[in-house]
Amino acid sequence: MDENTEFYIIDFDRTLADSDKLIEVFIEIADKYFHISSDQIRKVDAEVKQRGDTFLLATYVRDHLSSENRLDDWQGMEKMFIHESRALNYQLDGANELLEWMDENNKRYGILTYGDSLWQRLKLTAAGFNHVHHIIMDHKEKGRFISGWRQQDGTFNIPKELGGGVAERVIMIDDKAVSFLDYPDRPSHGYWVLDSGHELLSQKGTVPDNVTRYSNLNEVVQKLNEDVDKP
Ligand SMILES: [Mg+2]
Numbered sequence: 341m342d343e344n345t346e347f348y349i350i351d352f353d354r355t356l357a358d359s360d361k362l363i364e365v366f367i368e369i370a371d372k373y374f375h376i377s378s379d380q381i382r383k384v385d386a387e388v389k390q391r392g393d394t395f396l397l398a399t400y401v402r403d404h405l406s407s408e409n410r411l412d413d414w415q416g417m418e419k420m421f422i423h424e425s426r427a428l429n430y431q432l433d434g435a436n437e438l439l440e441w442m443d444e445n446n447k448r449y450g451i452l453t454y455g456d457s458l459w460q461r462l463k464l465t466a467a468g469f470n471h472v473h474h475i476i477m478d479h480k481e482k483g484r485f486i487s488g489w490r491q492q493d494g495t496f497n498i499p500k501e502l503g504g505g506v507a508e509r510v511i512m513i514d515d516k517a518v519s520f521l522d523y524p525d526r527p528s529h530g531y532w533v534l535d536s537g538h539e540l541l542s543q544k545g546t547v548p549d550n551v552t553r554y555s556n557l558n559e560v561v562q563k564l565n566e567d568v569d570k571p
Pocket of ligand 1: 351352353354355514515516
């Protein structure tokens with residue numbers, strides 16, 4: 341089969357990257373170098389979540405520094421976070437193998453991530469993924485967004501930000517069930533990557549029947565290899 345008939349869409353948070361570790365490192369740096377106490381950040385985080393809202397960590401820190409006329413420190417904070425991150429590995433098990441598999445098999449792929457754009461951009465850079473084609477979405481309905489790429493002949497018009505071109509089917513890899521809502525039908529399909537031992541409420545749900553669940557990315561890579569080896 342022509343390899344250019346498919347396009348892989350990969351999620352960032354909790355699929356490729358250890359999002360908890362990114363948060364922890366960011367909070368530690370704010371505390372250690374910029375005098376924003378980690379206890380204070382965690383307190384606000386808890387309050388915001390209690391209200392049912394999403395805590396915008398980077399925006400909170402930037403606004404806090406801005407309110408003290410310390411916007412230079414915000415730039416320093418960004419630089420420090422990216423610098424300190426160089427020595428760290430935020431990739432989840434199998435993430436490196438997955439991207440290597442994509443490159444070795446000449447697969448087209450891009451990252452589709454949802455969240456506060458300031459924080460998403462910082463995290464992508466800190467984790468070393470800023471050079472990968474990506475789109476940061478401000479709503480979590482990825483399936484519907486991808487279905488919108490469909491053209492009259494059934495092929496998908498891949499957005500320029502993800503490299504452009506046309507694909508006959510899309511294959512999404514994501515940890516959240518909600519990402520697959522209104523996701524395209526076969527021949528497109530998906531991999532829902534979620535370890536049953538560490539499920540968050542936000543990851544649970546039901547997925548369409550062209551989406552298969554796996555515990556981690558290593559299992560996904562194994563499955564991708566099996567499919568490639570099929571005569
Ligand atoms: Mg995710």
